[in-house]
Amino acid sequence: MKISALSRKSSPPSPERLPAKKTEKRTSVLINIVSRYNGALFRYFRKSTHDPCDAEDLTQEVYCKLARLEDEEVLAKTEGYLFRIASNVLRDKNRRDRVRARDKSVPYDDALEKDPFPSPEQIIDGREQYGYFLKALKDLSPRAREVFVLSRFEGLTYRQIAQRCGISVNTVKKHMVKAMAGLKAALEG
């Protein structure tokens, strides 16, 4: 899921251009690597970042990098370099974090990573999704909308949101669950 979402950003070689058999083999090699190293990669990042969420994101990033490799033979050889890729991913993350800490006016590193030249299809797709997203956001209950906006866009912790809205941390969490479910349904539908 996330692999396709991220690799879309930097336009990898499209799988349609590769012969079907090759793509299939490539996918199975990839799945093999993922299933074998998922735990080890997660632990590696978990130890370095102290944040399971970050660790999860970084693990996914390694797979994205792997998924971009065209050839299954290159992919198979890459297995040995897996942790070098992992350490590069970690270094990039630390660099991003430093940039973010230095320039607090840029709240999202997503903004820095955005593809500067999206294709027309991506633009149309994005506009459509934005419409669904906006409608879903407005359809949420006022409280769920507040909680989501403060968490996602203002980067507040649940504790901070709870204080601001005068509700309990547990209630913040419940509204977050509802908000995410509402947005997900709208974006998938």
Added chain:
Amino acid sequence: MMSDKTGLQGRAGNNADVEKAAGNWFAVMRSGSGTEQEADDFKIWYNADPRHQKAYCELEKVWELSGDFAEKAEVRVLREEVLHKTAPSHFISRFRLLAFIIAAILIAAFLFMAL
């Protein structure tokens, strides 16, 4: 955090259970104050079933996508509205202090009369 009520443990279950557990886990992991225990429990849940991973990743995708819209005009307006509406207000805190004093006086008066 770990109770069946929240659906966090649901290992074998139907898709609705998996979705529910993923939603709960996602909210727990984004709290900004997760514990080591939660992280470990999450990892166990996440690795227990490919359906868990799929459901969780779908939420991550929604999260990522919404981040792309952070600076859009309509979203900016909404953000300002929410910030303004939930801003810690001096008026409110003064009002609360006043309400507290009145309540204290009433309780004191009630106790005095009861005696």
